[in-house]
């Protein structure tokens with residue numbers, strides 16, 4: 554009996570000038586340029602771009618896009634909950650939690666008995682501000698590789714938060730200025746501090762305020778958070794969270810001899826911390842580290858792995874050693890995330 558060859562994934566999922574295009578569904582995933590129909594995995598600006606005619610995403614991602622992009626969030630915005638299958642063209646699409654930030658999703662695409670999963674950005678650690686990553690068994694797994702080198706191993710979050718608390722106790726006369734990405738990382742750090750028993754007000758740079766208010770509106774309890782603009786003194790001994798770009802710049806002069814901290818997976822690289830003048834590097838990331846990436850490739854049981862968004866070569870090499878077909882997927886508009 555003749556066993557029909559399966560259609561290569563490339564025949565129905567392919568990168569084009571706008572991003573990753575699903576041919577039988579007629580949509581892009583996280584397109585970089587305006588397209589007729591987009592599925593957006595999460596609200597970070599290298600994934601959620603302005604100007605699409607139609608956008609399908611989780612309700613949280615659409616809220617984030619409305620705040621950050623206003624009317625440019627898209628023409629027709631369609632919210633879908635996790636786990637609900639949608640028929641789009643000749644494929645079925647289901648969004649599943651990615652554990653990266655509030656509302657983040659993997660895109661599960663079923664077509665002619667084949668299943669492809671586009672991970673977007675994801676992590677495996679517990680994050681009290683979003684739904685946990687779900688492993689979906691599939692035939693093709695398209696994974697990010699932000700930290701796709703064996704050197705990247707993130708520390709336990711509680712240990713890193715503990716180091717911040719020790720520094721606060723050691724330097725009660727200095728502000729602790731914590732650089733963090735404003736969407737996701739900032740709010741996660743606040744909740745991690747709360748879980749570690751820190752109940753002082755936490756002060757926010759103006760750039761963090763509206764997204765943090767959205768998190769609170771969507772049910773993430775951040776405790777007492779206040780804009781730095783409302784402070785009446787130089788916040789000695791307090792925690793201030795700001796964008797990494799504000800570390801050491803003019804803005805910081807209002808603070809009391811700040812201890813500069815930076816929470817990022819990149820803090821594993823000592824040179825990066827030194828370069829930025831970071832006194833207290835905290836290795837806390839919203840992406841998988843190397844062992845978690847390998848574990849995830851195993852658990853999806855996918856025979857084919859496409860790698861994008863970071864250090865593709867090492868992941869492709871290791872996936873092949875693991876007996877997978879693997880290739881790097883060059884997509885436009887992806888840089889090192891300011892995570």
Ligand SMILES: [Zn+2]
Nearest residue numbers: 597653674890
């Ligand atoms: Zn992201």
Ligand SMILES: [Zn+2]
Nearest residue numbers: 597599674890
């Ligand atoms: Zn990203």
